[in-house]
């Protein structure tokens with residue numbers, strides 16, 4: 001079964017790959033950005049309507065400020081590198097949701113959610129920017145699309161047209177597994193180790209370019225790794241690089257990130 005799935009992925013990937021402009025890495029793509037953004041918006045609105053959004057107070061304000069700073073830094077990053085900005089069609093939103101979960105995500109299209117349960121771990125605005133940089137990097141590096149495409153191929157689904165995507169139960173379920181929306185959809189499809197390292201790498205650069213000291217990332221990831229077993233956040237740490245390996249890699253990335261650091 002596994003071999004059949006693999007063969008399917010290989011045959012599909014021959015004609016359905018895109019190269020990410022930032023990483024230069026070729027990725028399986030069975031869904032267009034437009035299709036994915038339409039689907040994201042539907043699932044995002046549904047998520048907000050069934051969760052408590054924190055709209056006022058210092059934390060909600062900080063969340064929006066950090067998000068706006070990181071988004072602006074990404075636009076500048078694309079401009080400075082002379083590559084097409086994949087976020088031009090994003091309609092950024094940064095919402096804080098009241099939940100004990102230690103979690104955050106960014107859907108394609110720039111819909112970012114931070115859970116209040118993350119804030120005791122971030123402890124400061126800079127660490128929140130490190131997390132947001134990481135989550136937004138997953139989106140701009142096309143990881144959600146790649147995971148969704150891989151799972152569609154594994155389930156024998158071909159490319160799905162725009163009209164069908166939002167209503168096709170299988171593709172909606174895969175999307176929800178990618179973003180961990182609701183336990184009723186089944187297990188979360190984790191990011192690969194490669195994706196995690198890419199998100200750490202470019203997330204650190206984006207946070208630094210947004211004016212946040214990337215050196216605080218080491219302390220933040222150490223706090224994350226010290227969370228108790230029951231509290232281990234799935235999106236950040238399941239099937240992720242080991243904590244030690246991640247922190248070591250982040251130390252190695254620091255000289256590069258510091259080149260982008262523009263203190264405000």
Ligand SMILES: [Zn+2]
Nearest residue numbers: 191196199236
């Ligand atoms: Zn991640």
